[in-house]
Amino acid sequence: MFDLVIKEVRLLSSDDIVDIAIKDGVIEKIGQIDEPCQQLIQGERRLLLPPYVESHIHLDTALTSGKPAVNHSGELFEGIQLWNQYRQTMTYEDVVNRALEVIKTMAAQGVLYMRSMVDTSDPELTALRALLDVKETVSSFMTLQLVGFPQNGLSSKEGKEQLKQAIELGVDGISAVPHLEATREKGIQSVETCYQLALEHDxxxxxxxDEIDDxxxxxxxxxxxxxxxxxxxxxxxxSHINAMSYYEEAYVRKLMGLLQASKINVVTAxxxxxxxxxxxxxxxxxxxxxxVKDLHQAGITVAVAHDDFLSPFYPLGTGSLLSAGHLLLHLAHMTGADDFDAVLNMxxxxxxxVLELKGYGIKERNEANLILVSATNAHDLLRRQPVAEVVISKxxxxxxxxxPQTVFYSNLNQVREEVEQ
Ligand SMILES: [Zn+2]
Incomplete structure (x- = not known):
């Protein structure tokens, strides 16, 4: 007997309406299913998708907007200053509580995989210790990856030492912020250090x-x-590479070839x-x-992330990846017929x-991580951004x-008759 059957759903990969059967956390069968099951969900021809994947968020800064003070200029550098202040008073419990709230909010919207940055500039690494425990706590339904992120740079001895400590504590990946280092040379050095540590520690x-308009x-x-x-x-x-939009065309051509050869991924927020x-x-x-459009057309893997969530850097955010995708459609001039599928893929x-996930997607024998939404295709989904009505994890x-359901009280037919008379 199957554990769960979802009847009559629409998949992005075909026009057919199919049933999905799940057993022991795995997608057992896709097709027409008449066998008995313990739990039945009527799909009602809604769209069944694999979960959304967040490739760049900061769980340590989330929900701190306005603390210790509001960001008056709204600018990045004031945000960094406020964050450095907040970090002095931050406790383990505070980080755990905020992270769990964001994870719950996003999981309810169908995000079941997440890569979070964790600032390693704090000598105590309080946020990292808290988020490593959060990662364990939520592992029954959320795959969380942590990236050691040296917000204050890697050129100082402490910056490097603290990143090394973060690796020892168990981060999955590491970062650098070359464009914020004092000189071009120090920026290159920080990238080199990051690579060396990554190679040493797998x-x-x-x-x-290049998150700078320069x-x-x-x-x-x-x-x-x-x-x-x-x-x-x-x-x-x-992540970001905003400076690229200010480069000369001849240089962009050269750079694209290098990017293609390098096979590196790009995350945009x-x-x-x-x-x-x-x-x-x-x-x-x-x-x-x-x-984004040029990178995508050149065959480079581009992912769209939500990034900051009510932080000193960004006083907004709902955790919706559909809203990030919707905004990208506009900004990247991606409203052509094929662009909606492309952006949903992002x-x-x-x-x-980007997260190197294995067994992602709606296929037999894959882990059953699924979301059910009232939409017909990628275009409809990105245009209306409907809620994830059902989220299934493992x-x-x-x-x-x-x-949401709307009841409309005005009698439009009567209004029309009056107009026609
Ligand atoms: Zn970020």
Missing amino acids: CFVHIFC GQSRFLEVVADFAIETGLKERVTV PLISTAMQGRLDSWPKGRGMTR ITTKPAS GEMLAETTR
Whole structure:
């Protein structure tokens, strides 16, 4: 007997309406299913998707917006200052509580995989210790990866030592922030240090790269070149690369070839980047985004992330990856017929490959991680951003959300008759 059967669902991969049977946490059968089951869900021809995948969030800074003070300028540097202040008073319990609240909020929306940055600039590594325990606590339904992220740079002795300690404590990957180092040379050194540590400790690399509206910030080429030289390639991801939108076309052509050869992944965060970038441009101001459409068309893996969630850097955020995808459609000029599928992939299959997930997707023998939404296809889903009505993790119901229902009281037919008379 099956544990759970979902009758009559629509899949993105075909036009057929199918049933899905789950046993022992695994998708046992896809097709027509008439065998008995313990639990039955009527799919009602709704769309069944694999979960959304968040490839860049900060669980340590989430829900701290306004503490210890509001960010008056709204700018990144004031945000970093406020965060450095908040961090002095942060406790283990505080981090655990905030992280669990965000994870619950996002899981209910169908996000069951998450890569979180953790600032390692704190000598006590309080946030990291808390998030390592959170990772364990939520592992029954959420795959959480942690990245040691040296917000204050890697050139100082402490910066390097604390990142090493974070590796010993058990982060999955490590980062660097080359464009915030004092000089170009120190930026390159920080990338090199990150790669060396990743090779020594078998971690992936996820670099905050060129998150600045400065066409002279060119660390992307450095990261890509190291990816080739070290052979780490697909195990390397860069976030943001906003400076790329200020590069000369001839240089972009050269860079694209290097990126293709390097096989590195790109994560873009439209909600945060459009709020943070372009502020110092004269009019017309930049769109705040890297060249997502060009990168995608060049065959580079691009994922869309939510990133900050009510933090000193960003006073908004709901945890919805559909809202990030929806914004990207506009900013990247991706409203062509094929673009909706491409952008849906950027919050599902593409970040799944960034996170190196195995067995992701709706296939027989894969783990049963599924979400059911009232939509017909990628276009409909991104346009209306409906709630995830049913979220199933490892074969078990994790969350249910009722879709909003509207009752309309005005009698429109009567209004029309009056107009016609
Ligand atoms: Zn971020």
